[in-house]
Amino acid sequence: MNNNYLIPANTKRGQLIFGLFYPIDLIIFLVGLGVTFLLVTILPMEITWVAILAISPGIVCSLLVAPVAYYHNVRQLLIEIYQYFTKRNRYVWKGWCYLDESESKSK
8 A cells, every 4th residue: 555644643743833832832831931030030049949949930831841751741641630530430331231220120
């Protein structure tokens, strides 16, 4: 078949900004860098804990949009973990050996 595929393997990446980011990812990243820039210009950087506090928004936002294996990024992984613990899906099995209580009582 000469490997003639209808859809290329990287179609999802082609829709992303720089092939990696959704628009919300860049917004989160830029807001974190902006807050970090403001804190660095406003706060005194001579004190270690103040310097760490000033650069922490940029570090946190950078880590949130960092790529992770099997997920888009850390933010998406955290959303999946939160949904796993908060939204429990109940799957009802209706296969070939399913016994419905209402059907068995009517017979």
